[in-house]
Amino acid sequence: MQRALALPAALVALAEIGARAHGPSDSIAPPSAVVSALLEALADGSLAGATRDTLVSAFGGLAIGAGLGLALGVMLGSLRPLDRLLEPTIELMRPIPSVAVIPIALVALGFGYRLEIAIVAFACVWPLLLLTRAAVRGVEPRLIEVARALRLSPLQRTAKIVAPAALPRIFVALRLAAGISLVVAVTVEIAVNPQGLGYGVMTAGQALRPDMMLAYVVWIGIVGFAFNAALVLAQRRLFGKAAGVEAAR
Amino acid sequence: MTPAPLIAFRSVDLAFGDHLVLGKLSFEIGRGEIVCVVGPSGCGKTTALRVAAGLIAPTRGEVAFAGAPVRAPRRDVAIVFQDYSKALLPWRTAAGNVSLALEAMGTPRGRRRERIDALLKRVGLFAFADKYPSQMSGGMQQRLQIARCLAQEPAALMMDEPFGALDAMTRQSLQDEMLEIARATKATIFFVTHDLEEAIYLGDRVVGLMPHPGRIGIELSVDLPRPRDQVTTRESPEFLRLRHKLYDFIHASEKGGRP
Amino acid sequence: MSALAWRAASLAVVAALIALWGEIAALKLISPVFLPAPGRVWAALQHGLLRADLGEKLIGTVSHMLGGWAAASIAGVALGALIGSSRTARDYIAPTLEFLRPLPASAVIPVAIALFGLTPEMALGVIAFGSIWPVLLAAIHGFAAIEPRLVEVERVLGLTRWQRIAKISLPSATPDILAGLRLGLTVSLILAVVCEMIAGLDGLGQWVLLAARAYKSADIFAGVVLLGAIGVVANAAISVVESRMLRWRSTSLS
Numbered sequence: 001m002q003r004a005l006a007l008p009a010a011l012v013a014l015a016e017i018g019a020r021a022h023g024p025s026d027s028i029a030p031p032s033a034v035v036s037a038l039l040e041a042l043a044d045g046s047l048a049g050a051t052r053d054t055l056v057s058a059f060g061g062l063a064i065g066a067g068l069g070l071a072l073g074v075m076l077g078s079l080r081p082l083d084r085l086l087e088p089t090i091e092l093m094r095p096i097p098s099v100a101v102i103p104i105a106l107v108a109l110g111f112g113y114r115l116e117i118a119i120v121a122f123a124c125v126w127p128l129l130l131l132t133r134a135a136v137r138g139v140e141p142r143l144i145e146v147a148r149a150l151r152l153s154p155l156q157r158t159a160k161i162v163a164p165a166a167l168p169r170i171f172v173a174l175r176l177a178a179g180i181s182l183v184v185a186v187t188v189e190i191a192v193n194p195q196g197l198g199y200g201v202m203t204a205g206q207a208l209r210p211d212m213m214l215a216y217v218v219w220i221g222i223v224g225f226a227f228n229a230a231l232v233l234a235q236r237r238l239f240g241k242a243a244g245v246e247a248a249r
Numbered sequence: 250m251t252p253a254p255l256i257a258f259r260s261v262d263l264a265f266g267d268h269l270v271l272g273k274l275s276f277e278i279g280r281g282e283i284v285c286v287v288g289p290s291g292c293g294k295t296t297a298l299r300v301a302a303g304l305i306a307p308t309r310g311e312v313a314f315a316g317a318p319v320r321a322p323r324r325d326v327a328i329v330f331q332d333y334s335k336a337l338l339p340w341r342t343a344a345g346n347v348s349l350a351l352e353a354m355g356t357p358r359g360r361r362r363e364r365i366d367a368l369l370k371r372v373g374l375f376a377f378a379d380k381y382p383s384q385m386s387g388g389m390q391q392r393l394q395i396a397r398c399l400a401q402e403p404a405a406l407m408m409d410e411p412f413g414a415l416d417a418m419t420r421q422s423l424q425d426e427m428l429e430i431a432r433a434t435k436a437t438i439f440f441v442t443h444d445l446e447e448a449i450y451l452g453d454r455v456v457g458l459m460p461h462p463g464r465i466g467i468e469l470s471v472d473l474p475r476p477r478d479q480v481t482t483r484e485s486p487e488f489l490r491l492r493h494k495l496y497d498f499i500h501a502s503e504k505g506g507r508p
Numbered sequence: 509m510s511a512l513a514w515r516a517a518s519l520a521v522v523a524a525l526i527a528l529w530g531e532i533a534a535l536k537l538i539s540p541v542f543l544p545a546p547g548r549v550w551a552a553l554q555h556g557l558l559r560a561d562l563g564e565k566l567i568g569t570v571s572h573m574l575g576g577w578a579a580a581s582i583a584g585v586a587l588g589a590l591i592g593s594s595r596t597a598r599d600y601i602a603p604t605l606e607f608l609r610p611l612p613a614s615a616v617i618p619v620a621i622a623l624f625g626l627t628p629e630m631a632l633g634v635i636a637f638g639s640i641w642p643v644l645l646a647a648i649h650g651f652a653a654i655e656p657r658l659v660e661v662e663r664v665l666g667l668t669r670w671q672r673i674a675k676i677s678l679p680s681a682t683p684d685i686l687a688g689l690r691l692g693l694t695v696s697l698i699l700a701v702v703c704e705m706i707a708g709l710d711g712l713g714q715w716v717l718l719a720a721r722a723y724k725s726a727d728i729f730a731g732v733v734l735l736g737a738i739g740v741v742a743n744a745a746i747s748v749v750e751s752r753m754l755r756w757r758s759t760s761l762s
Contacts, residue, residue: 003599003600004599004600004602004603004604005603006600007600007601007603007604008604008607026622027622027623028622028623084514084517084518085514085517085518085521086518086521087518088518088519088521089518089521089522089525091740092522092736092740093736094739095694095736095738095739095740095742096732096735096736096739097694097697097698097701097735097739098698099698099701099702099705099713100701100712100713100716100731100732100735100736101732102705102716102717102720103716103717103719103720103728103731103732104542104720104725104728104729104732106720107541107542107720107723107725107728108542179610182610182612183610183612183613183614186612186614186615187612187614187698187702190614190615190617190618190702190706191614191702191705191706192705192717198612198614198615201615201618201619202618202706204618205618205619205621205622210622213618213619213622214619216615217611217615217616217618217619220611220612220615221607221608221610221611221615224610224611224612225607225610227610228610302664303663304660304663304664321663322660322663322664322666323666324664324665324666326664327664328660328664330657330660332657335655335657335658336657336658336660336661338658338675338676338679338680339756339757340679340680340682340754340756341679341756342756349675350665352671352675353665353666353667353671381755381756382756383756383757401664401665
């Protein structure tokens with residue numbers, strides 16, 4: 001633990017000394033100034049508003065994209081012919097970088113939540129689709145035989161056997177997608193969309209407030225870390241340690 | 250006892266924290282001798298082998314190799330590990346795995362091919378030179394590890410339950426191949442096993458260890474004629490007598506008392 | 509059905525979907541301002557490549573992506589080897605890296621602009637910074653996760669430090685490193701596009717954004733098609749390298 005904190009402490013101290021020695025600047029700020037800017041933004045509510053905007057887009061896009069990816073993944077995982085027919089279509093769509101969709105969505109939807117949600121959703125479909133498909137396909141064949149022996153209907157089979165067996169791995173995919181959703185939301189805000197935390201970083205930079213800009217960056221880091229930690233915790237609670245190990249790989 | 254031992258344990262203690270794994274262990278292995286070490290699990294037989302190979306330093310006492318104390322692993326002492334699949338480089342072919350030892354020895358590039366071919370022929374893997382370990386059966390992988398160890402031109406082979414993970418048929422043929430290699434190379438062999446019959450079948454001498462801490466409980470000379478035979482040797486009265494003695498010893502030491 | 513028949517059928521699905529797209533555009537179910545017909549996209553692609561500077565933009569994006577990725581890969585593998593093979597270094601550095609990992613790399617773009625201005629070097633630095641994480645973390649893991657038995661084999665064979673790295677550690681970490689390189693390539697393409705969008709660098713990111721501002725949907729789609737093509741080709745290239753370098757992983761018993 002002490003060793004883990006040594007490097008960040010040293011870096012912060014070095015930044016403080018370096019920035020102070022440099023004197024007042026339009027591009028860098030000492031950590032102490034960043035902390036006071038962070039407190040300032042927390043106090044006047046601007047940070048809370050920006051955080052809400054970013055999280056609404058991230059969660060909205062995550063819900064739509066993950067839902068779509070999950071449905072497609074279950075379908076493709078359990079219906080081998082459908083999977084084979086759609087393989088090249090998916091292989092051609094998947095490598096399109098999510099940010100490339102920005103202009104299409106921009107023309108169709110304009111600035112705002114809908115633009116950001118659409119792009120986050122596009123980015124979140126793929127991990128869910130691929131990992132769900134693999135998880136469904138990887139369900140122990142013996143369990144499928146049990147389902148056959150019990151004469152379960154396809155719907156019952158999915159609900160009672162396949163879903164619970166595949167769930168731990170699907171949750172791993174959801175965690176991955178959640179991380180992506182936040183990154184993509186902030187990226188869209190930095191690139192085009194005038195709202196949220198990413199836009200906050202941009203405006204602070206353009207207003208020559210390096211302390212505020214870095215405060216936003218630090219805050220984004222804290223939000224991302226908390227987000228990830230919450231999901232890891234939920235995963236451990238829901239599926240035990242084994243799933244956590246798989247997720248770390 | 251042979252006049253000039255190659256490997257000598259001199260009252261070796263080994264402790265992991267408060268736990269004494271080996272206690273005042275002393276015994277010697279002569280040049281060209283095959284000594285098999287057996288004992289119940291937890292008696293420290295594998296640990297003793299690792300100390301002799303220089304992988305672990307003893308807490309007190311020392312192991313001498315050719316008269317000099319062992320402080321680190323040495324290239325003329327080769328180790329055959331039980332888990333062959335972990336000890337081979339999965340990204341190199343059979344030839345490449347043997348080559349690793351030659352590269353470590355500094356064998357010039359031009360002379361490696363010939364040595365590799367000869368070593369693979371010796372263990373019967375010449376036809377598999379270009380196969381990766383993942384394409385080989387367990388017995389073939391263990392043969393390959395033995396070939397790599399022979400490439401070190403070792404004065405001593407340390408074998409840590411080398412055939413323990415193999416099926417009975419493969420194990421027997423590897424036992425005979427190992428005896429043939431020992432005969433041809435005159436290598437000294439320190440062989441750890443939990444299979445009592447294997448110990449008697451292979452060894453010139455069998456050392457039985459007792460646990461808590463690991464120490465010598467029994468030493469048996471095996472006066473069975475060589476070459477040995479899987480059927481006749483194992484049926485001979487002397488073999489059965491030794492087997493009986495060894496079983497009694499293990500049984501007693503597992504109960505915790507001295508035999 | 510044979511594999512070939514499946515392949516043909518699945519490609520027919522792609523063709524059918526493009527035809528469906530054409531039908532939707534022809535019936536104007538979606539306004540052509542948003543959804544251009546496939547024919548118009550094809551024409552825009554041809555026109556852009558042959559008569560406008562779309563080709564240069566393509567080359568620009570590819571070189572930004574590859575430049576940043578190459579720098580990140582070299583630095584990532586080297587640093588990963590240093591950190592991964594030393595327990596002490598891991599204890600000190602790994603927690604900080606894990607903390608920084610979820611930080612969106614795009615968030616450093618404004619910081620970089622403030623520090624260095626809107627220069628191509630800045631863009632390259634940002635792309636490299638963003639795509640170093642997957643490579644670095646994978647390399648650390650690869651070098652740290654070396655099979656302990658192989659470490660003993662190294663000791664018994666008395667390999668020198670250099671031999672250990674070249675013959676054991678690096679090949680043992682290769683599968684992890686390749687996975688990191690693949691992810692890094694994806695990240696570097698995304699960051700190249702973002703940098704082109706906001707820093708005005710010459711590239712497809714700039715092209716599609718300008719096309720969007722002018723409501724030229726065919727030009728947008730032409731740019732997106734090329735970006736998708738870059739992604740497909742980059743992924744395929746890594747797959748080829750991977751299957752050649754990891755041939756030993758095939759577990760078929762002869």
